[in-house]
Amino acid sequence: MFAVHARWLPDGGGVALWVEDARAVGRAREAAPGRAVPTHPFAGPAELLARLLGGIGPGLEWLAGQAAERWLTLTLPGLGGTPVPSPELLGGGARHADCRRDWRVPVLVFEPAQAAQLLGELFDPRWALTSAELPELGRVDVAYGASLRWLTGVHDLAWRLAGAGRVLPGLTWVRGAAHAQWQPAPTAADHREARALAAGCPPVVRGERSADELLVEALAVLTDREVRVALAERPAGLPRLDVDGAGFAERWFAALLAADGRIPPRAPDEELNAPAAELAAELAAWHGAAGTGALRLCLRLVEPLGPDPLDPQGRAVGEHWRVDLLVQAVDEPSLLVPAAELRVGGPAPAALARHTADPRAAYLAELQRAARCCAPLASALREVRPTELRLVEPTELGPEPTELRLDRAGALDFLRTAAPALAAAGFGVLLPGWWQRPPRLGLALTVRPGTPSAVDRATRLDHDALVAFQWQLALDGEPLTAAELADLAAAKRGLVRIRGQWIEADPERIAAAVGFLEREGTGSGPAGPLLRLALDPGALVAGLPIGALRATGVLGDLLQQGDDVPGDGELRLPEAFGATLRPYQERGVAWLRSLTRFGLGAVLADDMGLGKTVQTLALLALEQDAGQDDPVLLVCPMSLVANWRREVVRFAPMLRVHVQHGAGRPTGEALQLAVADADLVITSYGVLQRDAPQLRAIQWRRVIADEAQTVKNGATAQARALRSLPAGHRIALTGTPVENRLSELHAILDFANPGLLGSAAAFRERYAVPVEQHRSEQRIAELRRRTAPFVLRRRKGDPGVAAELPPKQESTVWCPLTAEQAGLYQAVVADLLHRLRGLKGVERKGAVLGAIGRLKQVCNHPAQLLHDRSVVAGRSGKLARLEELLDRSLAAGERTLVFTQYAEFGALLQPHLAARLGTEVLHLHGRLRARRRAELVERFQQDDGPGVFLLSLKAGGTGLNLTAAGQVVHLDRWWNPAVEEQATDRAHRIGQHRTVQVRRFVCAGTVEQRIDEMIDSKRELARSVLPRGERRLTELSTDELRELLTLTEEAIAE
Amino acid sequence: MTDPDDFWSGDFTLRREPAEQAGAEPLPFERLAASGVTVGDRDLAQLLVPVYRALTG
Structure with missing residues (x-):
């Protein structure tokens, strides 16, 4: 051992x-x-x-x-x-x-x-x-031994200091010779670590020396060595100096970067002590500016007290700005002691003494350091100048300053220049809150409706309706009084106190704004451009942002609408109008009329079934009653043309209608004559695209876009054709203003109010990306604020609306597969998994998509997959459940809508169900002409209409009014729940008086169940994510697909 | 005479992980103003910039 x-x-x-x-x-x-x-x-x-x-x-x-x-x-x-x-x-x-x-x-x-x-x-x-x-x-x-381990600990600290750049260049003497040396510049944490090492130093390693002395020396030597090791390979960019014949400083610097810190003499007898001492002093002073001690200086700017509220003349009790000087313990920031207390002593200075032996000396060093970092403070320390920065030296406290006094210009200079420099140098800087969040100088716009005489309602209905406006200079949105404005206008560059708040005055901007107010501060003009300007968060008027918008009357209601939708007086519908509006519908019509009056386009985005059609027709009937007979163009999907015509006859028979549709539709002069003879022209998006040049030649009083989500992609030919129509006013009708992406809202609003939200690219940058990708609450709120006056959206569950609609009960009907279905299902899965072995990329995705489609067909019926016109009865678990349900419904006198996404499946079911149930079964699909579709809808809605209506999801899912049905069945699942909901709303809409039963058929244990789970678990997210669901499935691994698609035991009927 | 262990032993711990430093804290060098020390007609602080970059990069 x-x-x-x-x-x-x-x-x-x-x-x-x-x-x-x-x-x-x-x-x-x-x-x-x-x-x-x-x-x-x-x-x-x-x-x-x-x-x-x-x-x-x-x-x-x-x-x-x-x-x-x-x-x-x-x-x-x-x-x-x-x-x-x-x-x-x-x-x-x-x-x-x-x-x-x-x-x-x-x-x-x-x-x-x-x-x-x-x-x-x-x-x-x-x-x-x-x-x-x-x-x-x-x-x-x-x-x-502990001695060796202790030294490895010291070295470890030195190694980390060097690697983190926590070193400063210095000069030392080794055995009487001057050496360049990299010296440690520890942080507070390093200090703590070093103190702990010194306190725990084993006596064996230090001999008779003190642990502190040993640690300081060893740490310095080892840090220096580690820096030199790091620089030994001469990293790129290191300066190179020619030291031949160079001065002492150059040789010292070269020695800093050399392997050895020894500073070579120019001649053997050169005297180095004097220049070395001089450089050492300069370096020591410079190092002092790095502020690595245990205490630091804090500077707190205190604003003048201002006018004395008790003084009848409002004279100021203090007009001087003050910088309080304080000392803070770096390790204990809450220990913040006024410098004045250092002299008088007490518990706080005693607490500082726990951190450093001489707090007052440390404070003085910090003061000098601060003066080096900040020129104004340095000059203040040199001399006292009343107009700039005046140093207060209370004689009773000794020579060191404890506060500074500034005039207004000096305070601004401190705020703008000195404070950032001091903070960057590590000093504590405490500034008034208003400097961190300065009061915002801007313009306030007040708008009120013009006098009745200014607006000739009979002839100038819309876009140039006049409003009276007034611009005012405002602070944080609050308009300034004339006196305050005069004070501000008279202010020179610097800090100005307005209404008790300090702001940094910019005389040029203020002069420009005052000039604008004098020239254009009040007047009257069209409401639309003014409101669009005021609602644009980036708009500048006379170089200032718009800080507030105030409007009175209906305009004010429009801008501040909450639950209450603004109206414009009582509605008196013509007697011949064929419906009584519900209260929320009356509010909707009033809102449309208000926007129309101010020339502002409207997006009526009520949920499906709440009566957008009847509200629109009521508006047209009111206007016709008021003598406005210039033509209105209504554009809708082809499938709804007949529906609109029927609804006009039903609700607004006073309107003369021309349907611009079909091969024999008029053109040229005949079209002009037809339009001149009509109050309302109905056409489809397809005809609009084809007849755009002719339709553009007509000045429409209004253009209405129904199912406006059809033109959600603003770049399509249909959307461009729609926007190109000249119109005095525009209305967009949609139940789903945003189906997938926020850009759809932009496209719809840009139709109704061109330019309101800027370009599509600017909208994407300001709203779509922050909201969709980052869920920015601030941008969501801003967008809502900006669009709220122009969008009216009521949901079926909203108070005031829910009472008008019967409830809707939704449930899932779990269906088994027959043995035949299960066999086919497994064969499709096996075939897919086999084929995937050799496929990649697009081919692989195509194979997966195709297989999912085939699996959904199998779940419906084997004959749908096989396309063999084979017998229908007894081969599908889903069909068996449907037959049971329809049996019960028919027996109860209920009528049922049956939706499927597959027209082929509907065609297969219609004759079978008619025979099996012994009743008439209607079938609406995309290959039917508009007239035939209208006939089917009319037939179903009749009192003695048939009990079962099969519809394809695409052709029958929107726009139709099928309130005769109290039952809705979705035979197969679609990825986007909004599409299903729209289809359900054919029955669950105004006019419905019974509870609507909605049943979704799902084959248990199959891919349908997986889709159902995805839709249910992420219903909110589904609107944006699920349309891409099929694509997401194609990206699953083969193992994941096997797990997803393989049948479970519950799938097969006993 | 005392326990010789007091002579041979120390009360310290070698760190397995470096002490956590305040992330945004500037380097001591960055806190310094112009040095006032001229080296090769340039201010020392300017000359040191690439050195610190090499150390911390």
């Missing part, structure tokens, strides 16, 4: 290692008293130590080869005439000692460069024991 110990050699001499040899402990004899310093009896020879190090590892072997063999005298504890072995040698528990005396021990001496390397090699925070291979003894145990 061996124990290796270390001693730090003074004066930058490095590390000496020595070793105890346990084999010699028993043989040790007492040293004879009175003789010269005896040799330590069980200290091993240096040559043995070198071999032990070599036996531990090759790195240490090389280092041992660099070390010099010397003798060192150590004072060690002893008992009787022999030294006491170290606890590491004995394995713990040294014997009692009764004296200390000197012993000579053989040592290996490592110069600083090798010492740093050695300590780095030996650093091991976990183990204090290793083994070495010696030729004569084999493997032996080697313990690291």
Whole structure:
């Protein structure tokens, strides 16, 4: 057993290692008293130590080869005439000692460069024991003494300081010669670590020296060595200086970057002491500016007290700005003591003394450091100038300043220049809250409706309706009074107190704003452009942002609408109008009329079934009644053209309608004549696209886009054609303003109010990305605020609406597969998994998509997969459930809508169900012409209409009014629940008086169940995510697909 | 005479992980203003920038 110990050699001499040899402990004899310093009896020879190090590892072997063999005298504890072995040698528990005396021990001496390397090699925070291979003894145990481990800890700290750049260049003397040295610049945490090391220093390593002294020296030497190691490879960019004949500073700098810090003399007899001392002083002063001590200076700007509220003339009780100087403990930031207290003493300064021996000296050093970092403070320390920064030196407190006084310009300079510099230099800087969040100077816009005489309602209905406006300069949205404005206008550059708040005045901007107010501050103009400007968060008027918008009357209601939708007076529908509006519908019509009056486009986005059609027709009937007979164009999907025509006849028979549809539709002059003879022209998006040039030639009083989500992609030809129509006013109708992406809302709003939300690209950057990708609440709120006046959306569950609708009960009907279905299902899965082995990329995705489609067909019916016109009865679990349900419904006199996404499945079911149930079964699908579809809807809605209506999800899912049905069945699942909900709303809408039963058929244990689970678990997210669900499935691994698609036991019927 | 263990042993712990440093704390060098020390006609602080970059990079 061996124990290796270390001693730090003074004066930058490095590390000496020595070793105890346990084999010699028993043989040790007492040293004879009175003789010269005896040799330590069980200290091993240096040559043995070198071999032990070599036996531990090759790195240490090389280092041992660099070390010099010397003798060192150590004072060690002893008992009787022999030294006491170290606890590491004995394995713990040294014997009692009764004296200390000197012993000579053989040592290996490592110069600083090798010492740093050695300590780095030996650093091991976990183990204090290793083994070495010696030729004569084999493997032996080697313990690291506490002295050695302690020095490895010091080296570790030095290594981290160097690596983190927490060093400063300095100058020191080694054995009388000037050396450039990298010195530690520890942080507070480093300080704590260093203090802990010093406090725990084993006496064996320091001898007679103090632990603090030893630590400071060893840390400095080792840090210097580690920096030089890092710079040894001359990283790119290091400066290169020509030192031949150069001055002392240049040679010192070159020595900083050299392997050795020695500063070479220009001549053998050159005197270096004087320039070295001068440079050392400059460096020390500079280092002081780094602020690495235990205390730091804090500066707190205090604003003047301002006018005395008790003074009848409002005279100020104090107009001086003040910077309070405080001292803060770096380790304990809550310990913040006014500098003035340092002189008078007390508990707070005493607390500071726990952190540094002389808090007052530290404060003075910090003050000097602050002066170096900040020119205004430096000049203030040099001289007192009343108009700038005046230093207060209370004589009773001594010479050091405890506060500074500033005038207004000086305060602004402190805020803008000195404070950031001081904070960057590590000082504490406390500034008033208003500087962190300055009051916002802007313009406030007040708008009120024009006088009745200003608006000729009969002839100038919409976009140029006039409003009276007034612009005012405002602080945080609150308009300034004339007196305040005069104060501000008179202010020179600097800090100005307005309404008790300080702001930084910018005379040029204020002058520009005042000029604008004088020229254009009040007047009247069209409401639309003013409101759009005021609602644009990025808009500037006269160089200032719009800080507030106030509006009175209906305009105010529009802008601040909450639950109450603003209206514009009582609605008196023409007597011939064929419906009584529900209260929320009346509010909707009033809202449309208000927006129309101000020339603002509207997006009526009520849930499906709440009566967007009847509200629109009511508006048109009211306007026609008021004598407005210029034509209105309504564009809708082709499937709804007949529905609109029917609804006009039903609700607004006073409106003359022209349907621009079909092969024989008029063109050219005939179209002009037809339009001139109509109040309402109905056309489809497809016809609009084809007839756009002719329709553009007509000045429409209004263009209405029904199912406006159809043009959610603003770049399509249909969307472009729609936007190109000249119109005095625009309305978009949609039940789903945002189906998938926020850009759809932009497209719809951009139709209704062109340019309201800027370009599509700007909208994407400002709203779509922050909201969709980062869920930015702030942008959501801003978008809502900006669009709220133009979008009216009521949900079926909203108060005031829910009472108008009967409830809707939804349930899932779990269906088994027949044995035939299960066999086909498994065959499709097996085929897919087999084919996937050889497929990649697009082909693989195509195979997965195709297989999922086939599996859904199998779940419906084997004949749908096989396309073989084979017998229908008795082969599908889903069909069996449907038959049971329809039997019950028909018996109860209920009518049922049956939706499927597969027209082929509907075609297969219709004759079967008609025969099986013995009743008429209607079937609506995409291949039917519009007239036939209208006939089917009309037939179903009749009192004696049939009990079952099969519809394809795509052709029958939107726009139709099928309130005769009280039952809704979804035979197969679609990825997007919104599509199913729209289809359900054919029955669950205004006009429905019964509870609507909605049943979704799902084959248990199949891919349908997985889809159902995905939709249910993420219904909210589904709107944006699930349309891509099929694509997501294609990206699953083969194993994941196997797990997803494989049938479970519950899938198969018994 | 006292326990010789007091002589040989110390009360310290070698860190397995470096002490946590305040992330945003500037380097001591970054806190310094111009040094006032001219080396090769340039301010010492400017000359040291690439050195610190090499150390911390």
